[in-house]
Amino acid sequence: xxxxxxxxxxxxxxxxxxxxxxxxxxxxxxxxxxxxxxxxxxxxxxxxxxxxxxxxxxxxxxxxxxxxxxxxxxxxxxxxxxxxxxxxxxxxxxxxxxxxxxxxxxxxxxxxxxxxxxxxxxxxxxxxxxxxxxxxxxxxxxxxxxxxxxxxxxxxxxxxxxxxxxxxxxxxxxxxxxxxxxxxxxxxxxxxxxxxxxxxxxxxxxxxxxxxxxxxxxxxxxxxxxxxxxxxxxxxxxxxxxxxxxxxxxxxxxxxxxxxxxxxxxxxxxxxxxxxxxxxxxxxxxxxxxxxxxxxxxxxxxxxxxxxxxxxxxxxxx
Numbered sequence: 001x002x003x004x005x006x007x008x009x010x011x012x013x014x015x016x017x018x019x020x021x022x023x024x025x026x027x028x029x030x031x032x033x034x035x036x037x038x039x040x041x042x043x044x045x046x047x048x049x050x051x052x053x054x055x056x057x058x059x060x061x062x063x064x065x066x067x068x069x070x071x072x073x074x075x076x077x078x079x080x081x082x083x084x085x086x087x088x089x090x091x092x093x094x095x096x097x098x099x100x101x102x103x104x105x106x107x108x109x110x111x112x113x114x115x116x117x118x119x120x121x122x123x124x125x126x127x128x129x130x131x132x133x134x135x136x137x138x139x140x141x142x143x144x145x146x147x148x149x150x151x152x153x154x155x156x157x158x159x160x161x162x163x164x165x166x167x168x169x170x171x172x173x174x175x176x177x178x179x180x181x182x183x184x185x186x187x188x189x190x191x192x193x194x195x196x197x198x199x200x201x202x203x204x205x206x207x208x209x210x211x212x213x214x215x216x217x218x219x220x221x222x223x224x225x226x227x228x229x230x231x232x233x234x235x236x237x238x239x240x241x242x243x244x245x246x247x248x249x250x251x252x253x254x255x256x257x258x259x260x261x262x263x264x265x266x267x268x269x270x271x272x273x274x275x276x277x278x279x280x281x282x283x284x285x286x287x288x289x290x291x292x293x294x295x296x297x298x299x300x301x302x303x304x305x306x307x308x309x310x311x312x313x314x315x316x317x318x
Contacts, residue, residue, distance in 0.1 A: 024052035025087050026071045027117055030255035031287075033065025033081070049258065049289025050117045053087045060084040068255040070113065074105035076248050076255060105244045105259075112266025113259060116296075140207055140220050144227040145301040147270040150235045152197045153190035154227070160186050161209035161221055168208040168215075173201065182210070200231035225302075228268070238267055254283050261293060270301045288314035 028035070028051040038044035040056035047059065053069065059079060061067050067079040069087075077098050079085055085095060143157040156169060169188050170180040179194040197203060209221040230238065242260055249256030261276035277294040284290050295310035 023054075024072075024114060024118065025055055026053040026069045026077075027051065027113065028053065028059070028067060029070045029076070029249075029258045030068035030253065030284075031066065031289075032284075034062030035065050035067045036060045036062070049287060050262075050293070052114075052118060055087055058084060058086045068249070068253075070105075070110070070255070070259060072107070072110050074107070074110065074244075074248065075099050076105075105248045106241060109241050109245065109259075109263050113262040116262040116265045139303050139305065140209070140223040141205075141225045142303070143271040143274075144205075145225050145270065145303070146227070147301060148228045148230055148268040150230055150238060150269065150272065151190075152199055152229055154197075154229075155190060156188045156205060156207075158186050158207045158223075159220075161216060163211055164209040164216055164221075165212055166210045168210055169205065170208075171197075171203055171205045173198075173203055178203070197229050199229055199235070202226055202228050230269075234267075238264075238269065252283070254280060257283060258290070258293070261297075265297060265300075270297055273297050286317060288317040291317070 028037075028047055028049060031047060031049060035047040036044040036059075037047045037051060037053070038058040038060065039054075044058075044060060047067070053059065059067055059069065061079045061081055061083050064081050066081065069077045069079065069085070071077065077085065077095060079098065083098075085098075139159065140161070141158050144154060158167065161167075166182050166184045167186070168180065168182050171178040178197070179191060181188065181191055204224055204226055206224040207222070209216040215222070241263060245259045245263065246256055249259055257276050257280035261273045261280065264270075264273035264276060274294060274297045277290055277297060280290040281294060291310040291314035295307040295314070298304070298307035298310065
């Protein structure tokens with residue numbers, strides 16, 4: 001009897017763990033108006049952007065609302081006002097009629113998106129390339145910041161510093177200085193007379209705020225960060241996947257921007273991801289989700305002051 005009881009307890013624990021660890025089948029990647037989700041044997045609750053969906057969850061769209069669901073098979077299903085859908089293992093014939101403009105986004109994209117969405121509370125669950133060097137706050141460097149980049153000739157951006165008349169920008173590799181420039185602006189297009197960076201390689205870049213008499217001393221006047229240039233093969237794969245997302249979600253759609261941003265975060269392309277989420281904020285100004293997603297990117301790359309602003313905006317909307 002005791003052994004039977006113990007077996008039942010173990011079996012129950014295993015079943016409980018399997019339920020708790022169930023993998024999402026889909027995610028809500030765009031929504032407007034009143035959208036709720038009813039879990040199996042549970043009451044309906046207000047939906048949120050990025051909400052993971054498991055088998056048996058029912059998405060209900062109220063009058064005047066819409067919702068876009070991204071499934072693990074790469075399909076994006078559009079739900080119109082007054083409709084509902086129960087998430088299952090396969091799309092029914094009725095559900096297939098609601099598939100978006102394209103389909104067939106790869107499992108790799110779903111995996112990257114899933115990684116970002118399900119681990120947002122852990123700063124996107126991502127590890128920076130290396131610790132920042134230089135003063136801790138305020139943040140000087142903006143882009144690229146502990147990030148991968150697609151181009152071998154990336155641009156650079158940083159914050160302005162009071163009293164600075166120019167900035168010294170230096171890029172280095174393990175072999176030493178690659179190039180150094182002084183500019184008066186807070187952005188720098190990759191120098192036309194400098195050689196392209198090597199694909200698949202890590203680099204360090206540094207900005208030093210300068211006055212007419214030399215380097216400015218003090219907090220935030222100098223900072224360094226790493227960035228990684230993707231290999232040609234990786235960059236091509238990312239561009240292909242972004243093209244697939246655009247085809248599946250439609251041009252300049254909220255779902256497309258959210259999926260692209262989430263995918264880019266999963267690839268460590270934080271600067272590109274931030275731009276995608278910034279565009280999503282423009283497309284959906286009254287939705288808190290885009291601000292939260294952008295805040296998570298900022299927090300991950302070490303821009304807590306910007307993350308705080310976005311989270312406050314999200315709270316105001318909620």
